[in-house]
Amino acid sequence: MMMPNDDIELLALTRRYVMPGRPYLKFQGWNLRHLADADLLEFGGSFRKTSQEIEDEGLTRLLAADWRAKITASWMIAMSSRDWFGGLLKHLLWGGQEGRAALGHVFALTSFGRTQDLQCLRDYARRGVELNEWGVSHDWAIAGWKYHQARRIAGSQEAALFKTPGDAWLDSLPSPPEIDLIEFLCGFVERCGLRFVRDGSVVEPLEFFLALSGRARRGAEAWGIVPDEDARQELDRRFLSYPGVADELRAAAPLAVAADSDFRTVLYGLNPAVGEGRWVVSNSRRGIKYEALSDLDSAVELMGEWSHL
Known part of the structure; x- marks a missing residue:
């Protein structure tokens, strides 16, 4: 498992999608159910927007992080119906190390509701029964199974594919209280x-996830990750305070992730959905200059050059 301060790209994703509003707190139980309808719709609209902005690669990186990022x-x-993540989610569940995630x-x-899911x-x-490792997530699994079973039309071809003779033990289990919660959440x-809607640059989530192992990037000799959130927020404000920063770049909401020792050369992550690149490097030793870049390798190279100015 990787923590945000272990990797530049993961920290950029965590600051943009996980930390603001701490949405993971709403997804652990009945918290969403207890929201007033107006608050629920407001949160749903905001979360739909962020769910559309993030790319498959970013989601996969978050699934390699801590429980907050994973949830x-x-x-x-x-929320974005990316059912092509089904294989990776199954892989994570079968790993047995996910806890509340x-x-x-x-x-x-x-939510996908497909037969294979x-x-x-x-x-x-x-597996939880056989290994005597039953937890809340297994109650949710039973609730999800029973919820969809009730929605299938008995005797239909779809229902026949969904249920096999070996599933009788599931029918004998009482419906957990979570079935009402699952119905609400769905x-x-x-x-x-x-x-x-996927574009032409398709990432296969499970394959990409398995390739992430041991690929953390923390910085270089002259610069590295800024570990303190208060310091990162101050760098955010400082960059946006410069009058020469273009409006298009401001719209991409730069978030600081790394800097040199005196915070004069700073690396910011950008919202890729805005289309202004993915990273921006700024230097404030003699006034302010900055450059937006599309890939991290180029940003790392520029950080090295400007850190020595």
Whole structure:
């Protein structure tokens, strides 16, 4: 597991999608259910927007991080109906190391509602029984399975594919209280979510996830990650205070992630949905100069050059 301060790209994603408003707190149980309808719709609209902005690569990186990032990523996957993440979510559940993040993975699979996703929930619940490792996420899995079972038309071809003779043990289990919660949460996603349209640059989530191991980037000799959030926020404000910063770049909401020792050369992550690049490097030793860049390698190279000015 990687923590935000271990990696530049992960920190940029965490500052943009996980830390503002701490959405993960709403996704662990009944918290969303207790919101007033107006507040629920306001949150749903805001979260739909961020779920559309983030790219598959960013979601995959968040799924390699701590539980806060994982739950947030799973819910963004559910809100944008990215069912091509089903294989990676199954891989994470089968790893058995997810803890409370498993709630997000289970719900995302439930929200997809495909036969293969629901069979994954069934198998996950069975595995919990066989290994005597039952937890809240297994209750959610049973609730999701039963919720979709009730929605299927008995005797239809779809229902026949969904249920097998070996599933009788599931019918014998009482419906957990979470079934009402799952029904509400699925309704919330249907009401507020929007399916993400993939572009030509397709990332295969599981393959990309497996390739992430050991690839953390913290900086270089003359510069590195800014570990303190208060310091990062001050760098955000400082950059936006410069009158020469273009409006288009301001709209991309630069968020500081790394700097040299005296905070004169700073690396900021940008919102890629705005189209102004992904990174911006600024230097304030003699006035202010900055350059927006599309890839991290170029930004790292420029950080090295400007840190020695």
